[in-house]
Amino acid sequence: DTEVTQTPKHLVMGMTNKKSLKCEQHMGHRAMYWYKQKAKKPPELMFVYSYEKLSINESVPSRFSPECPNSSLLNLHLHALQPEDSALYLCASSQHRDILTYEQYFGPGTRLTVT
Amino acid sequence: AQSVTQLGSHVSVSEGALVLLRCNYSSSVPPYLFWYVQYPNQGLQLLLKYTSAATLVKGINGFEAEFKKSETSFHLTKPSAHMSDAAEYFCAVRGPNSGGSNYKLTFGKGTLLTVNP
DSSP: OOOEEEEOSEEEEOTTOEEEEEEEEOSOOSEEEEEEEOTTSOOEEEEEEETTEEEEEOSOOTTEEEEEEETTEEEEEEESOOGGGOEEEEEEEESOSSOTTOOOEEOOOEEEEEO | OOEEEEEOSEEEEETTSOEEEEEEEEOSSOOEEEEEEEOTTSOEEEEEEEOSSOSEEEOGGGOEEEEEGGGTEEEEEESSOOGGGOEEEEEEEEOOOTTSOTTOOEEOOOEEEEEEO
């Protein structure tokens, strides 16, 4: 099974709402990633978890809060977002963060619209 | 720091024609290179990767890429385009860099492939 799943597929939220995105993988991967992708642009790295610990935050605003409850799950908690945060949010995983030959497997993404 | 440049933001080919998507890398050490494909409203799927084992790499869906150190290139090719190949293609690089963030996957800006009937 080489699948990364993400829920929900689509999300519309107001600027005062609190919502969460969920990502799951059962490949035994120990590195998990959140990316943000705007239309017609490449993905931009937001957060990296390695062995369930946050190892990098790419200067992401605090209205985005990641959480890694266990080795298979990754959440992204959203609060007080702005319309410019509307994007496709992609989750990815890889066997190990630092072994460069290992590819990242991507989920299908959550299409987020902030109104 | 590692980087990749994709030449041509949009490539259009006829069905059955050769597909050539260009990617040049910038690296002071041998890099690890990847090609991903993204179909509309979907995530990224790995097509192939170069990890120094062989310079000609074969991937899924009939795609292949050749690593050319002298040209710092890793172009993606497919002999005969199919309508289902229409998608966005991203070249990406990982490799040792001075910042210590070896894990980072740096993407090119992407090339949109259109296949005409």
